[in-house]
Amino acid sequence: MTRSEENYLKTIFHLGGGNAQSITTNAIAEQMETKPSSVTDMAKKLADKGLVNYVKYQGVSLTDSGIKTALSIIRKHRLWEVFLVKKLDFTWDEVHEVAEQLEHIKSEKLIDKIDELLEFPKYDPHGDPIPTKDGKFMERDEQLLSEMPVNTQGVCVGVKDSSAPFLKFLDKNNIALGHTIKVLEKEDFDQSLHIELQGKELRISHQIAANLYVKKND
Amino acid sequence: MTRSEENYLKTIFHLGGGNAQSITTNAIAEQMETKPSSVTDMAKKLADKGLVNYVKYQGVSLTDSGIKTALSIIRKHRLWEVFLVKKLDFTWDEVHEVAEQLEHIKSEKLIDKIDELLEFPKYDPHGDPIPTKDGKFMERDEQLLSEMPVNTQGVCVGVKDSSAPFLKFLDKNNIALGHTIKVLEKEDFDQSLHIELQGKELRISHQIAANLYVKKND
DNA sequence: ACCTATTTTTAGTTTTGTCTAAATTTATAT
DNA sequence: ATATAAATTTAGACAAAACTAAAAATAGGT
Numbered sequence: 001m002t003r004s005e006e007n008y009l010k011t012i013f014h015l016g017g018g019n020a021q022s023i024t025t026n027a028i029a030e031q032m033e034t035k036p037s038s039v040t041d042m043a044k045k046l047a048d049k050g051l052v053n054y055v056k057y058q059g060v061s062l063t064d065s066g067i068k069t070a071l072s073i074i075r076k077h078r079l080w081e082v083f084l085v086k087k088l089d090f091t092w093d094e095v096h097e098v099a100e101q102l103e104h105i106k107s108e109k110l111i112d113k114i115d116e117l118l119e120f121p122k123y124d125p126h127g128d129p130i131p132t133k134d135g136k137f138m139e140r141d142e143q144l145l146s147e148m149p150v151n152t153q154g155v156c157v158g159v160k161d162s163s164a165p166f167l168k169f170l171d172k173n174n175i176a177l178g179h180t181i182k183v184l185e186k187e188d189f190d191q192s193l194h195i196e197l198q199g200k201e202l203r204i205s206h207q208i209a210a211n212l213y214v215k216k217n218d
Numbered sequence: 219m220t221r222s223e224e225n226y227l228k229t230i231f232h233l234g235g236g237n238a239q240s241i242t243t244n245a246i247a248e249q250m251e252t253k254p255s256s257v258t259d260m261a262k263k264l265a266d267k268g269l270v271n272y273v274k275y276q277g278v279s280l281t282d283s284g285i286k287t288a289l290s291i292i293r294k295h296r297l298w299e300v301f302l303v304k305k306l307d308f309t310w311d312e313v314h315e316v317a318e319q320l321e322h323i324k325s326e327k328l329i330d331k332i333d334e335l336l337e338f339p340k341y342d343p344h345g346d347p348i349p350t351k352d353g354k355f356m357e358r359d360e361q362l363l364s365e366m367p368v369n370t371q372g373v374c375v376g377v378k379d380s381s382a383p384f385l386k387f388l389d390k391n392n393i394a395l396g397h398t399i400k401v402l403e404k405e406d407f408d409q410s411l412h413i414e415l416q417g418k419e420l421r422i423s424h425q426i427a428a429n430l431y432v433k434k435n436d
Numbered sequence: 437a438c439c440t441a442t443t444t445t446t447a448g449t450t451t452t453g454t455c456t457a458a459a460t461t462t463a464t465a466t
Numbered sequence: 467a468t469a470t471a472a473a474t475t476t477a478g479a480c481a482a483a484a485c486t487a488a489a490a491a492t493a494g495g496t
Contacts, residue, residue, distance in 0.1 A: 025445085026442095026444080035443085039444095040444070040445055040446085056445075148444080
């Protein structure tokens with residue numbers, strides 16, 4: 001399994017190829033910042049290895065074996081992210097780039113020991129669930145803040161966009177995982193929100209709200 | 219700097235290319251388990267980048283820039299080895315293979331934080347000195363056990379061969395870094411040694427003694 | 437149904453790092 | 467000094483992973 005193959009599987013998974021959905025070469029190319037023709041080449045290669053189902057002009061979806069491999073890479077990525085934050089004091093906007101490299105290290109013992117050192121975390125620093133060793137994938141009962149009705153409240157449990165600029169914005173505005181958020185008012189005009197965050201009032205744009213996952217309180 | 223380039227620089231350094239010595243392509247090829255013609259290709263490439271001095275049919279030596287780069291890779295390799303042993307309970311015969319991968323991770327912050335987490339170790343699990351961030355290389359006052367005169371004693375500070383079989387042999391015989399060793403008798407016939415190790419007597423072959431570094435007591 | 441625009445694939449090329457086989461240079465031994 | 471052996475380089479080829487440009491297939495609109 002080469003680094004490139006691993007990156008393709010991961011991307012296909014993130015685009016939904018684990019749910020039997022057919023992902024187009026164009027979508028993959030755009031996500032990976034490469035050309036569709038390169039994706040076609042790799043699709044054939046991965047199909048030969050039994051990791052994807054590939055139908056010409058239709059797209060690719062992951063096989064069971066492909067899902068398993070993708071999950072193991074995602075598991076490694078997220079565990080390394082937790083390691084960087086908890087053990088090396090990285091901030092959550094710094095971890096992605098390094099984890100992209102670390103996820104390709106080949107040693108089952110290494111990642112199991114990292115898991116143990118971190119006391120088997122369930123979520124990464126962005127709130128994304130960490131697949132278990134046997135490929136189980138936690139699903140969370142969450143929704144986007146932008147979809148919460150007025151006057152409901154919940155706890156921030158994850159981010160949809162985990163780019164550095166967005167994460168830095170959240171830091172600046174004291175928005176962090178675990179913080180309580182209540183929707184006070186929704187502006188019809190631009191969908192912006194008036195919220196109560198940890199007791200303080202705040203206004204945020206729709207674009208922000210559409211990238212925050214919240215778990216509704218019972 | 220590609221992975222392959224880094225591996226060449228590291229190998230050239232270990233073969234003595236940092237001391238202005240010219241290392242032959244054959245020696246490098248043998249060490250890296252590749253072909254001399256491949257080494258020639260890479261020698262040209264590294265020379266173009268100003269990392270080695272290459273003279274056709276003579277061999278290569280590292281430039282200052284090449285030495286600096288090689289030391290930074292060796293630094294990373296050895297720090298990761300310490301990390302694996304101290305934080306993840308790897309044994310000293312398990313660390314090399316994984317460190318070979320980890321040494322190529324590109325993040326200055328990462329390795330500095332690992333260094334800090336480990337409290338700035340000076341030696342790796344095999345007793346090899348860890349270069350400092352600014353490329354200083356500790357030299358130890360050490361000699362091979364096989365070269366110690368009869369009736370002198372010292373402390374085991376390193377291994378020359380750090381292959382898994384040798385290290386496992388040492389474990390089995392309770393030979394570890396920090397242990398006191400006294401040479402009781404040298405057998406003329408096969409150069410084998412009769413030693414006192416941590417108070418207990420033991421016989422070891424010349425081959426073993428020639429792979430153990432000892433620091434003589436004053 | 438047909439034309440057009442878009443998407444996808446094919447064919448051919450590039451780069452990196454490797455190899456084999458042949459040619460060349462250096463070293464060695466009489 | 468010269469033949470021979472050993473080491474080294476050159477030339478040409480290959481595989482992986484990417485690209486460009488051209489061809490082919492699909493999808494949409496009328």
